[in-house]
Amino acid sequence: MSEQKIREELTKYARKAVTQGLVVGPGGNISARSGSTMLLSPSGYALEDIEPDEWIAVDIETGETQSESTRPSSEVLMHLYSYRVNPDIQAVVHTHPAYTIALSLVFDHLPHLFPDQSALVGDIGFVPYVLPTTKLLADAAAAKITEHTALILMNHGLVTTGKNLREAYYRTQVVEESAKVYMIAKAAGEPRILTAEQYKEIQSLESEAYRVQLLQQQIK
Numbered sequence: 001m002s003e004q005k006i007r008e009e010l011t012k013y014a015r016k017a018v019t020q021g022l023v024v025g026p027g028g029n030i031s032a033r034s035g036s037t038m039l040l041s042p043s044g045y046a047l048e049d050i051e052p053d054e055w056i057a058v059d060i061e062t063g064e065t066q067s068e069s070t071r072p073s074s075e076v077l078m079h080l081y082s083y084r085v086n087p088d089i090q091a092v093v094h095t096h097p098a099y100t101i102a103l104s105l106v107f108d109h110l111p112h113l114f115p116d117q118s119a120l121v122g123d124i125g126f127v128p129y130v131l132p133t134t135k136l137l138a139d140a141a142a143a144k145i146t147e148h149t150a151l152i153l154m155n156h157g158l159v160t161t162g163k164n165l166r167e168a169y170y171r172t173q174v175v176e177e178s179a180k181v182y183m184i185a186k187a188a189g190e191p192r193i194l195t196a197e198q199y200k201e202i203q204s205l206e207s208e209a210y211r212v213q214l215l216q217q218q219i220k
Helices: 004-019 076-086 098-106 115-120 134-140 165-188 196-204 205-218
Strands: 029-034 036-041 056-059 091-095 125-127 151-152 156-160
Touching: 004 029, 004 036, 004 091, 004 165, 029 076, 056 076, 076 134, 076 156, 076 165, 091 165, 098 151, 098 156, 115 134, 115 165, 115 196, 115 205, 125 134, 134 151, 151 165, 156 165
Parallel strands: 125 151
Antiparallel strands: 029 036, 029 091, 036 056, 091 156, 151 156
């Protein structure tokens, strides 16, 4: 995919995140890999206001930017470290979804609840609260980013990854829906969660593998 197309995709999913209430104000940050660089949201911008030419190119190896007037997101290290430790990652979506944050205030796990969650996200990692925008947070996320496609940052937000922006963004939606379902169910009683055997059965379904394969295909 060309750099221009990636910039357009970033703009599209940034606006989706705002429209669907996954971030408010200047919160959240999104990036995508383009060769040896990543294109990252600029610091201080509301995601819905970023135009395709305003995404900042950052060298993944050196961390150097190609912008003299605009800073990259303050979470630049978390994005950089994710790409460095896991070459399969092509996109990182960091949002502040309400149900996911609420869940992290009272629980330190999110069990498997329904098939889409198990098939598209898998086991969800939890990162204890670390001061945002710091190297400590970047290190904490990078330590788990190879094992999980979704990390709940406790008292903070959510990070999802994917082989493209579409996959990373869908994972954000599914985790937030999972958190919502779990919180509602917990308020009514003790939820019936999927067993480890049921989780493995879902992941082994050919139909689910096909859906994931389609999701991972590059957008032309």
